[in-house]
Amino acid sequence: MRQVTLLGATGSIGDSTLDVLARHTEKYQVYALTANQASEKLFEQCQRFQPKVAVMRDRDAARTLQIALKEAGIKTEVRYGDAALTEIAADPQSDIVVAAIVGSAGLLPTLAAAKAGKRILLANKEALVMSGALLMQTVMDNGAELLPVDSEHNAIWQCLPVSDSQQYHFADKGVRRLILTASGGPFRDWSAADLATVTPEQAVAHPNWSMGQKISVDSATMMNKGLEVVEAHWLFGLPANQIEVVLHRQSIIHSMVDYLDGSVLAQMGNPDMRTPIANTLAWPERIDSGVMPLDLISVGRLDFKAASFAQFPCLKLAYQALKAGGTSTAILNAANEVAVSAFLENRLKFIDIATVIEQTLMAVSSQTADDLEVILEADRLARQQAERVIC
Numbered sequence: 050m051r052q053v054t055l056l057g058a059t060g061s062i063g064d065s066t067l068d069v070l071a072r073h074t075e076k077y078q079v080y081a082l083t084a085n086q087a088s089e090k091l092f093e094q095c096q097r098f099q100p101k102v103a104v105m106r107d108r109d110a111a112r113t114l115q116i117a118l119k120e121a122g123i124k125t126e127v128r129y130g131d132a133a134l135t136e137i138a139a140d141p142q143s144d145i146v147v148a149a150i151v152g153s154a155g156l157l158p159t160l161a162a163a164k165a166g167k168r169i170l171l172a173n174k175e176a177l178v179m180s181g182a183l184l185m186q187t188v189m190d191n192g193a194e195l196l197p198v199d200s201e202h203n204a205i206w207q208c209l210p211v212s213d214s215q216q217y218h219f220a221d222k223g224v225r226r227l228i229l230t231a232s233g234g235p236f237r238d239w240s241a242a243d244l245a246t247v248t249p250e251q252a253v254a255h256p257n258w259s260m261g262q263k264i265s266v267d268s269a270t271m272m273n274k275g276l277e278v279v280e281a282h283w284l285f286g287l288p289a290n291q292i293e294v295v296l297h298r299q300s301i302i303h304s305m306v307d308y309l310d311g312s313v314l315a316q317m318g319n320p321d322m323r324t325p326i327a328n329t330l331a332w333p334e335r336i337d338s339g340v341m342p343l344d345l346i347s348v349g350r351l352d353f354k355a356a357s358f359a360q361f362p363c364l365k366l367a368y369q370a371l372k373a374g375g376t377s378t379a380i381l382n383a384a385n386e387v388a389v390s391a392f393l394e395n396r397l398k399f400i401d402i403a404t405v406i407e408q409t410l411m412a413v414s415s416q417t418a419d420d421l422e423v424i425l426e427a428d429r430l431a432r433q434q435a436e437r438v439i440c
Contacts, residue, residue, distance in 0.1 A: 050075075050076070050077070050078050051071060051076060051077050051078070051144055051145055052077075052078055052080040052142060052143040052144055052145070053066075053077050053078065053079055053080060053081075053143060053145045053146075053147065053218075053330075054080050054082075054133065054137055054138065054140065054143040054146045054162075055067070055079065055081070055082050055083065055145075055147045055149065056083050056095055056137075056138060056146065056147060056149055056150045056159075056173075057083065057084070057148075057149035057150040057151065057155070057172075057173075058082040058083060058084055058091060058149075059084040059085075059087040059090045059091055059094070060149055060150075060151060060261050061261055061264075061322070062086075062147070062149035062172045062198065062299040062322060062326070063082075063094075063147075063149055063165070065321075065322045065323045065326055066147050066149065066170075066326050066330075067079070067094065067097075067098065068323060068339060069323050069326050069327050069330060069336075069338055069339065070098075070220075070330075071097075071098075071396075072336075072337055072338075072339055073331075073336055073337075075252070076336075077145075077330070077333075079098040079099075079100045079102065080092055080100060080101055080102065080140070080142060080143040080435060081100050081102040081103065081104065081137045081140065081143060081407055082095065082100045082102075082103050082104075083103070083104040083105070083106075083134055083150070084100070084103075084105055084106070084108045084110075085105070085107060085110075085150075085154075086105070086106070086107045086110045086118070087110070087282070088105060088110040088111070088113040088114040089117075091103055091114055092114055092117045092118065092121075095114075095118060095123055095125045095383060095414065096121065096123060096278050099123065099125065100125055101125065101126060101142070102125065102126050102127075102128060102137055102140075103118075103125050103127050103128070104127075104128045104129065104133045104137050105127070105128075105129045105136055106129065106130065106131060106134060106154070106321065107129065108129045108130065110129075111127050111128070111129030112129075113371070114127055115127040116233065120361050126225060131154075131157065134150075134154075134157070134158045135157050135158050135161045136155060136161075136282050137158075138158035138159070138161040138162040138165070138167075139161040139162060139164065139165040139167075140165075141165070143167070144167060144168060145167065145170065145330070146159075146162040146167045146168070146169050146170070147170040147172065147198070147326075148162065148169055148170065148171050148173045148176065149172040149173060149187040149198075150173055150328045151173070151175075151261055151263055151264065152173075152175055152263065152386055153175050153179060153382065153383065153386065153428055155173035155175055155176055156173075156175060156176045156179055156180060159173060159176040159184065160176070160180070160184060160187055161185040162193070162422070163184060163188045163191060163193045163195070164187055164191050164193075165191070165193075166191045166192045166193045166233045167193055167194075168193070168194040168196065169188075169193060169194065169195050169196065170196055170198050170329045170330060171195055171196065171197055171198055171199075172198035172199065174199065174273075174277065174279075174280050175276070175382050176274040177279065177280045177283045177284065178279045178280060178378045178379070178381070178382045179378065179379040179382055179423050179424055179428065180361070180379070180421065181279065181280075181282070181283030181378070181418075182283070182418060182419060183418065183420075183421060183424070184283070185283055185421065196332060197280075197284055197325070197329070198322070198325050198326055198328035198329055199231065199280065199325070200303045200304075200320070200322065200324070201229045201277050201281075201303055201304040202277065202280060202281060202284055202304070202323050203303070203316070203324075203325035203328060203329065204302075204303035204304035204315070204316035204325075204370075205227055205229075205281065205284075205285065205304045205305075205306055205316075206284075206303075206392070207316045207328065208304070208305065208314035208315065208316055209222075209224070209285065209304040209306055212359070222307070223308050223309045223310065224287065224291075224306060224307070224308060225291070225307045225309050226287075226291045226292065226293055226306075226307045227281055227285060227287060227291065227293070227304070227305075227306060227307075228275060228293050228294075228295055228304060228305040228306070228307060228313075229277055229278065229281060229292065229293065229294050229295070230294075230295055230296075230297040230300070230302050230303060230304050230305070230353075231271065231273075231274045231294055231295070231296055231297065231356060232268070232296070232297065232298055233271075233296045233298060233354075233356075234269040234270075234271065234398050235251060235252065235254050235268075235269055236251075236252075237296060237298065237326070241400075244372075244399060245398065245400055245401050247268075247269075247391050247398075247399035247400070248399075249262075249392060249395065252266045252269040252392070252399060253265040253266060253269075262393060263389055263390075263393075264378055266389045266392060266393065266402075267385070267389065269399070270361065270363040270389075270399075270402055270403065271294075271356065271361035271363050271364040272311055272363035272364070272366075272367065272385050272389075272402075272406075273333070273337050274294050274356070274361075274364055274367075275363055275364045275365075275366065275367020275368065275381075276367060276382065278292050278294065278364075278367055278368060278371060279367060279370070279371050279378050282371055287336070289371045289372050292381045294356040294364065295354070295355065295356065296353065296355070296356050297351065297352065297353050297354075298352050298354075299348060299350075299351055299352065300320040300334050301317055301318070301319070301320070301343070301348055301351060302315045302317050303315075303317070303318065304316065315421040317343060318340065318343055319340055319341055319343055321338075321340040321341075323338040323339055323340050324338050324340050326338065327340075340355050351405060354371065362403040362407075363385070363402065363403045363406065366381060366403060366406050366407055367381060368406060369410075370410060373415055374415070374416050374418075375415040375416055375418050376415050376416045376417075376418045376423065376424060376427035377410065377415040377430050378418075379418065379424050379427045379431070380409060380410055380413045380415065380427055380428075380430075380431040381406060381410060381431075383409075383427070383428045383429075383431035383432045383435065384405055384406040384409035384431050384432075384434070385402070385406050385411065385436040386432070386437070387405070387431075387432050387435035388401075388402040388405040388406060388435060388439070389402060391405075391439050396439060397439055404438075405435050405438045405439055406435075408434075408438045409431050409434045409435045409438060411428065412434050412438075413430050413431050413434050415427075
């Protein structure tokens with residue numbers, strides 16, 4: 050029986066993960082669940098899965114959860130705070146950690162899980178975007194497994210040859226390029242003039258996927274795909290010029306690998322995150338995920354289109370930050386988080402998200418990203434600068 054710690058249990062990835070786990074109670078047991086402030090939802094999850102530990106980042110939310118669990122007669126231990134998140138990620142009583150905390154808050158717990166030699170199901174882009182070299186080195190040094198849950202990276206991983214190393218060097222295995230597919234989000238057919246009036250409600254209404262607010266806005270700006278380009282670089286060891294983004298509105302092909310001999314391998318499936326979760330959870334085995342089989346006749350057609358930097362300037366900024374190296378991608382990520390938050394709070398226009406990120410990248414100097422404190426300082430400075438740009 051494998052013990053699973055789920056970081057970010059109350060988000061969309063958390064819901065999907067728990068759905069898969071519930072289908073295989075003979076193989077997996079939930080050891081710990083964590084959340085930020087959603088104590089009511091975490092209480093419901095604790096009722097169903099009876100974890101040994103529940104962690105809330107927010108102290109008041111933890112107190113509310115503790116009272117509710119006690120009244121219900123549930124013996125789950127409640128902890129709170131960032132230190133508790135890091136400790137539970139490294140707890141030796143679990144061997145699988147699902148890293149599904151959105152944003153930079155997921156960095157330290159993911160690093161802790163890597164140092165503890167866990168199998169990490171990585172659904173948090175920011176851990177690699179902020180500290181790609183450091184995280185990959187930590188994984189290798191401690192014998193951890195880093196398996197990608199993002200549908201695009203999971204697709205590429207399934208289409209690549211098996212490697213016995215966590216630091217992949219697939220250029221030596223005949224790979225010409227990686228092709229990341231992108232739905233294009235809710236505004237893929239909008240004109241530049243139309244984008245000036247976008248509301249938060251429109252931005253979070255993704256046409257294909259059910260996701261949280263922040264990720265949905267990132268999909269609308271295509272920053273989500275930009276972060277995935279950075280992530281793919283660190284996961285698979287290929288430079289930016291060998292990672293391409295293609296718009297594919299149906300979200301049926303989740304990504305592709307182009308080989309030197311002319312072969313292109315694609316991973317296909319219905320747009321449902323339970324597929325990559327089940328794939329990484331059970332690897333190298335295959336288990337039922339609950340996802341409906343793909344009906345190609347019903348799909349009917351697959352469309353592709355070039356991703357325009359003019360239409361999606363955030364994607365261009367991500368490529369530029371990756372090529373610049375160092376802490377540039379950490380600065381990019383921090384500025385984006387601040388800008389997206391301001392947009393969701395109606396303090397910033399949708400079309401100005403890219404402007405805030407670009408001006409922050411210009412104002413904050415990039416440093417060598419081989420030290421955690423340097424990375425965290427770059428994150429702090431970028432957030433301050435982004436707020437100054439917004440104000």
